[in-house]
Amino acid sequence: MAADVKTKKRRTQGERREEAESKLIEAATVLVATKGFDGFSLAEVGDLAGYSRGLPGHYFGSKIELQNRVAEHIVSEFYKDAADLPIRKRGLQRVNDLIRHYIRVSKLERVKALTFLFTQAQIEDSLKKTMTRLHNQAISTLKQEIEIGIENGSIRRDVDPLLQAGVIYAFLRGQLAFAVLDPSYETVSLGETFIANLKQSIQAG
Amino acid sequence: MAADVKTKKRRTQGERREEAESKLIEAATVLVATKGFDGFSLAEVGDLAGYSRGLPGHYFGSKIELQNRVAEHIVSEFYKDAADLPIRKRGLQRVNDLIRHYIRVSKLERVKALTFLFTQAQIEDSLKKTMTRLHNQAISTLKQEIEIGIENGSIRRDVDPLLQAGVIYAFLRGQLAFAVLDPSYETVSLGETFIANLKQSIQAG
């Protein structure tokens, strides 16, 4: 009993901190999305998360550190998203599934924050690392699937997996720009057009 | 000769102003590119342009107004660039020329500033107007050329000009993200891959 209580308390201390950090990061994500990479104050983050105005500074030490944590958080969410897509067929079919998955984009707010982070990564070295990791991971996933497609005969042998992965990813990154600028934009038919093109270019036989 | 001097002198009042504004906007463009949309001060702009630290505020009234002028300046430069591309063949061939032209991209600095402006346009209405204009103009140029291609027989009749233009523009916008994040990135071969794909998808016959 006593032990239980103690354990509970001991965990609570660490867990409460973890939960608070998590909520602060999510609040910061919203603020990045709505006010830009630097357009908010640490106090606002505390307010929005329902904690004190001093807490973000207390936990993260500096603003840039919090911004980096936001980047890492978003990237890891994207990893999770990608992992969530069930595998049906491999090769070309799955490449197309991945494209649709990417476009069907979960939360607009997260995507908006992402574009700010990508852009800022040009000039902020700590971000550049994190965001490049995301780029590379996405391209690598596509490349691997193309290689599988070549092996299982759904994709032509003369296709360059890395370059094709790059082309696909560039398209996906580009259509994001439309999506965030004008949320009513019809990105789905754009994606289907791209997929149709792709079939004609790389489908085997 | 004397007339020249006189002309120079007579021009001065209005022209001095115009020249100063122009230099300030160019300085601001550089600063947007290197320090982000908001990461510079008006004083820096004055310094970099070789004027006083107070002039930018004096002329543009507010920072956002200067930022809008930067956006307009860049957009108009892009129009000029597009107009500079000599017309050789029409239709598919010219679509490809346009893609290469876009990728071969004049100044890195201008492109970097552009990505910041695009991103900020999500949350700044005055920018959104200007940047949307650029989007629309680019897509419209591509669409028209595709229509010409359909008419002159270089592009298949069943191609949807607007959707294809959107796909092409999305790719171009996306490859920019690589280019600015890692200036050593090989965007040319990426572009050639895309062009090769495109031929197989939309070329007639």
Add this chain to the structure above:
Amino acid sequence: MAADVKTKKRRTQGERREEAESKLIEAATVLVATKGFDGFSLAEVGDLAGYSRGLPGHYFGSKIELQNRVAEHIVSEFYKDAADLPIRKRGLQRVNDLIRHYIRVSKLERVKALTFLFTQAQIEDSLKKTMTRLHNQAISTLKQEIEIGIENGSIRRDVDPLLQAGVIYAFLRGQLAFAVLDPSYETVSLGETFIANLKQSIQAG
């Protein structure tokens, strides 16, 4: 004929300047009344008067100089106002006429500016001189009339002319504070009450 034209022109030069200065001072008066002693810019004065934004600085050299000119202008207008009151009876009757005259106050805008100038005179030496002159002149006019009243038998002999003049002027100055703060305030009946009191205090016999 030629002489006429010339004369006209010669006067025009000087007269135009005088007219412009006058208009600028009146514009400045309005601005003092509506935005406070210092709450406007020289450029605004030029704008409001229908001249260039640089003219006030050009004519008056400095802002404080213009402000002093405003004070002098208002004071001299008040002199004119006082001189405009036709003399009917002398002594107590005329004291009462002067009180009513002061309360019936011509332009609200001029009175408002006046209160700003009085207040600022506490801390601005150049103004203090001008505004003290106005105080003294007003008190002196009242004092003289009281002396006349004593002589002509309308006012009691034991009345101290200077102190009574001071009391009257203080009341007038004080009711101004109501008038400018709340223009709908009924200052006329206030004045009649004061006059009735005064009669009982200083009327002879």
Add this chain to the structure above:
Amino acid sequence: MAADVKTKKRRTQGERREEAESKLIEAATVLVATKGFDGFSLAEVGDLAGYSRGLPGHYFGSKIELQNRVAEHIVSEFYKDAADLPIRKRGLQRVNDLIRHYIRVSKLERVKALTFLFTQAQIEDSLKKTMTRLHNQAISTLKQEIEIGIENGSIRRDVDPLLQAGVIYAFLRGQLAFAVLDPSYETVSLGETFIANLKQSIQAG
């Protein structure tokens, strides 16, 4: 003893803030009195109060808010002052006591600040409310005392309490203008003259 220390320590967070605000407001009052309603900077306030130059802005958010707080502070001090006057006799006698009390005026500095606030109230709505409150309270106090005087027989029955209160207050407000403009001015004999007049006008019997 120990308790004292403890109490002091325990109080600190909230009390530190309250004390700092109070000191800042008092410093601002001095500056309004000596440099005019707008003639000082927030940084000066911090300096004069012995805090950092940034604190006034941090606490009050804006200069006008601080100015409003100064107005409220002065008004509440005046209330306290009025409450401090011991009641001896009621009616006419107390009216006279109130007049002398008002003229004998505590701190010159506070009165000077007051005149700036009154004047500025013409054009600043937030101030107008506060200063009108003070006007009304003063007039109301006088009116009530006149009514008491009528009841207890020291003041004539045909006197209009509100109008007479207005007359008295106008005189008091007006003599202030002399007092602040020329601190050597003999306001006491002015007041006694007014009081003598008043007796002849409103005293019963």
Add this chain to the structure above:
DNA sequence: AATGAATGAGACTTCATTCAT
């Protein structure tokens, strides 16, 4: 003579950061 271009100082305001409780 008059316009307005350009400077530079100064103020308000906002915040990241540090510090005390």
Add this chain to the structure above:
DNA sequence: TATGAATGAAGTCTCATTCAT
């Protein structure tokens, strides 16, 4: 541990003033 008090630096913006035309 967490709150918020306090600092100090920076940035935007506004103008009086000077200067060139």
